[in-house]
Amino acid sequence: MTGHRGAALLRGVSAVGLALGLPVVLFALWWLASADSTNIFLPPLRRIVEAFGQVWLSDVFVRDVLPSLRRLAIGYAAALVVGVGVGYVIGRWSLIRALTSPILAFFRVLPAPVMIPVLLVAVGIGDATKLIVIALGAVWPILLNTADGVRGVDDVQLETAAAYRLPSWTRHGLILRAATPQVFAGARQALGISLIVMVVSEMLMSTDGLGFTVIRFQRTFAIPQMWSGVLLLGVLGFGLAKIFELIERRALRWHQGATGREESW
Amino acid sequence: MTTASRTPAPARGLAGGPAASRRLLGVVGLLFAAVAYEAVTRAFFSPLHVPPLSAVVPEALHLLTEARFWVATGRTLLAATVGLVIAVAAGIVVGFAIGSVPWLLRVTSSTLDFLRPVPSIVLIPVLVLVLDVGQITVLLVAVSCFWIVLFQVLYGLRDVDQVAVDTARSIRLGRLARIVHVTWPTVLPYLGTALRLIVSVALALAITGGLVMGAAGLGELIWSSQESGEFTGMYALVLLTGGVGITLDLAARLAERRLLHWHVATRREVAAG
Numbered sequence: 001m002t003g004h005r006g007a008a009l010l011r012g013v014s015a016v017g018l019a020l021g022l023p024v025v026l027f028a029l030w031w032l033a034s035a036d037s038t039n040i041f042l043p044p045l046r047r048i049v050e051a052f053g054q055v056w057l058s059d060v061f062v063r064d065v066l067p068s069l070r071r072l073a074i075g076y077a078a079a080l081v082v083g084v085g086v087g088y089v090i091g092r093w094s095l096i097r098a099l100t101s102p103i104l105a106f107f108r109v110l111p112a113p114v115m116i117p118v119l120l121v122a123v124g125i126g127d128a129t130k131l132i133v134i135a136l137g138a139v140w141p142i143l144l145n146t147a148d149g150v151r152g153v154d155d156v157q158l159e160t161a162a163a164y165r166l167p168s169w170t171r172h173g174l175i176l177r178a179a180t181p182q183v184f185a186g187a188r189q190a191l192g193i194s195l196i197v198m199v200v201s202e203m204l205m206s207t208d209g210l211g212f213t214v215i216r217f218q219r220t221f222a223i224p225q226m227w228s229g230v231l232l233l234g235v236l237g238f239g240l241a242k243i244f245e246l247i248e249r250r251a252l253r254w255h256q257g258a259t260g261r262e263e264s265w
Numbered sequence: 266m267t268t269a270s271r272t273p274a275p276a277r278g279l280a281g282g283p284a285a286s287r288r289l290l291g292v293v294g295l296l297f298a299a300v301a302y303e304a305v306t307r308a309f310f311s312p313l314h315v316p317p318l319s320a321v322v323p324e325a326l327h328l329l330t331e332a333r334f335w336v337a338t339g340r341t342l343l344a345a346t347v348g349l350v351i352a353v354a355a356g357i358v359v360g361f362a363i364g365s366v367p368w369l370l371r372v373t374s375s376t377l378d379f380l381r382p383v384p385s386i387v388l389i390p391v392l393v394l395v396l397d398v399g400q401i402t403v404l405l406v407a408v409s410c411f412w413i414v415l416f417q418v419l420y421g422l423r424d425v426d427q428v429a430v431d432t433a434r435s436i437r438l439g440r441l442a443r444i445v446h447v448t449w450p451t452v453l454p455y456l457g458t459a460l461r462l463i464v465s466v467a468l469a470l471a472i473t474g475g476l477v478m479g480a481a482g483l484g485e486l487i488w489s490s491q492e493s494g495e496f497t498g499m500y501a502l503v504l505l506t507g508g509v510g511i512t513l514d515l516a517a518r519l520a521e522r523r524l525l526h527w528h529v530a531t532r533r534e535v536a537a538g
Contacts, residue, residue: 019375026376041394098287099294109510111469113476114484114503117491121499122315196384196473203389203477218390226390234383241382 043224052228060213065232068198068209071127075134076194083139083190084183087146088176097147108144112137112193113200120205130201137197138190145186149179181255184248191244195237210236316497325501333486334502338509341482344399344474345467348406352463355407356414357456364422365448381416385409385470389477399481402474409470410463414456421455422448454528457521464517468510483509 031045056065090097090104115136116129123129153175161171176183202211214229299318306317316324328334363369363377385408392401425448433443475484483506490499 018371022372022376023379041391095290098290099297101287102291102295103298105511105514106507109465109468109514110503110507111465111472111510113469113473114487114506116476117487117499118503121491121496122310192382192384196386199384199386200473200477214387214390218393223394230387230391233387237382237384237387238379 040221040223043227047224048227048231051222051224052231055225055228056232064208064210064213068202068211071130071134071209072194072198075131075198076138076191078131078135079138079142079190079194080187082135083142083186084146084176087143087183087186088150088172088179090143091147091150091179092175097151104140104144108140112197116197116201116204125205129205130198133201134194134197138194141189141193142183142186145182145189146179149182150175152182153178181252184252188241188244188248191240192237195240199233314496316500320497321500321504324497325504328498328501328505334505337481337483337486338505341468341471341475341484342509344402344480344482345406345471348403348471349410349463349467351403351407352410352467353414353456353460356411356459357418359411360415360418360422360452361444361448364419370419377415381412386473386477393478398474398478401478402471402480402482405470405474406467409466413463413466414459417455417459417462418452421452424455425451454525457525457528460521460524461514461517464513465510468513472506 027045034042034044035046037044090100112133116133119129119132119136123132157174157178158171161174166174198209199211202209203215206212210229210233214226214233217223217226217229303317303319306312306315312320363373385405388405388408389401392404396404429447430443433447438446471482472484472487474480475482475486476488477484479485479488483502487499487502487506490496490502
C-alpha cells in the first residue's frame with residue numbers, strides 16, 4: 001500500500017537524481033575550478049552567471065534574441081511547408097523522383113552555410129537573405145526524409161485504400177500520415193541545422209541577433225558576456241530539441257503503439 | 266531515427282524499371298534545371314550578381330586547372346579528415362566505455378542529452394581566443410561528428426543480442442573475445458550509418474570554418490571571392506563544392522559497403538542491384 005507508493009516515489013526521486021546528478025556535479029566543478037581564475041579568457045563562472053543576468057535579461061533580449069528567434073521560426077516553418085509538400089510529390093510519383101534525383105543529390109551534400117555568400121550577392125544583406133538561408137539549409141533533410149517516407153508507405157495500405165475507393169484527398173492524407181515518422185526524423189535534423197545556419201548567418205552579416213552579439217562581445221573583449229552568450233546558445237539548442245521531442249512524442253504516439261518501439265532517450 | 270534497417274523499396278511504375286531509363290530521366294531533369302536557371306538569371310537578374318550557368322560552368326572548368334582551387338580543396342579535406350578520424354576514434358572509445366557499463370550510461374545520459382543539441386559553432390568565439398583558426402576548424406569537425414558517432418555506437422550497443430552474449434559467455438569467451446565476436450559486429454552497421462552521416466557534416470563544418478573565421482580552404486576562397494566581387498568565380502566555387510560533396514558521399518557509401526559486405530542489408534542490395 002504505502003510501501004508501494006513509497007517505492008514508486010523512490011524510483012521517481014532516483015530518476016530525477018540520475019538526470020540531474022552529473023550536470024550538477026559538472027556545474028559545481030566548473031564553479032569551483034574557475035572561482036579564482038585570473039585568466040581573462042576563462043573568467044569565473046560566477047561572473048559569467050552575473051553577466052548572463054545583466055546582458056540577456058534586459059532590452060538585449062528584445063533587440064537581439066527575439067529577432068533571432070523570429071528568423072529561426074519563419075525560416076524553419078517555410079522549410080517545413082516546402083519540404084513536406086515537395087517531398088510528398090517527389091516521393092509519390094516515380095517520374096518526378098527520377099527527374100529530380102541528381103539535382104537533389106547535389107543540394108543534399110552542398111553545405112548550407114555556402115549559400116550565405118551566394119544569397120548575400122543575389123538578394124542583398126537584409127532580413128530576407130537570412131530567412132532564405134535558414135529555410136534553404138533546413139529544407140533538404142525534411143524534403144528527402146518526406147520523400148523516403150512517402151515512398152516507403154506499405155503497399156497493402158495503399159491497395160486497401162484504393163479498394164475501399166477512398167476519395168483521393170483522403171488517400172493523400174493517409175499516405176502523409178503514414179510517412180510522419182520519417183517527416184519528424186527529417187524535421188529534427190533540420191532543426192539543428194537551422195539553428196547553426198541562423199548563428200552563422202548572423203555572425204557573417206548582421207547588425208542584430210544572437211550570433212552577431214556574441215561575436216561583438218568577443219571582439220570587444222567582453223569575455224564574461226561572450227561566455228554568457230555561448231551558454232544561452234547552448235541552452236537554446238537544448239530547449240528547442242526538448243520542445244521538438246515533446247511534440248514528436250505526442251504526434252507519433254500512434255506509431256509507437258503500432259510498432260512497439262520506443263525511444264528511451 | 267537513423268537505424269540500419271533498409272529494406273529495398275518494391276519496384277513500382279516507370280522509374281522502378283531498368284536503371285538506365287532512370288538515369289536518362291535524371292539527365293533530362295538536370296538539363297531542364299540548367300535551362301530554367303539560365304532563363305531565370307538572364308530574365309530577372311543582372312549577370313554581375315547572379316551569373317548564368319553559361320558563365321559559371323566555363324569558370325568552374327577553368328578553376329579545375331588552377332592550383333589554388335586544388336590547394337584549397339586539399340586543405341578543406343585535410344581539416345575534415347583529421348577531425349573525422351578524431352571523432353570516430355573518440356566516439357568509439359567513449360561509446361564503448363559508456364555503453365557497456367549500465368550505471369555509467371544511466372548517470373551520463375542526461376548530460377549527453379543536454380550537450381548533443383548544442384551547436385558546435387557556439388565554440389567559435391571562445392576558441393578563437395586561444396587557438397588558431399585551422400585548429401579550431403578541425404575541432405569543430407571533430408566535436409560535431411563525435412556526437413553522431415557516439416550516439417550510433419550507443420544505439421548499436423543497445424541492439425546487441427542478449428542470447429548471443431549469453432551463448433558467448435557459456436562457451437567461455439573472455440571479455441575481449443566477446444567484444445570482437447559479438448558486440449563489434451552488431452555495432453559495425455551503426456558505425457557505417459554514422460560514417461555516411463558524418464562525411465557531409467565534416468565537409469560542412471570545414472567549410473563553415475573557412476567562411477566564418479577565414480581558415481584556409483574552400484570556405485575562405487568562396488568568402489574572399491565574394492568580398493572581392495568575383496561573383497562568377499564564387500558561383501563556380503559553390504558548384505565545385507557540391508561536386509566535392511558528391512564525391513565524398515560516394516566514397517563514404519563505398520566504404521560503408523566494403524565495411525559491411527558481410528551484412529544482410531548489403532548483400533540484399535547487391536543481389537537486387
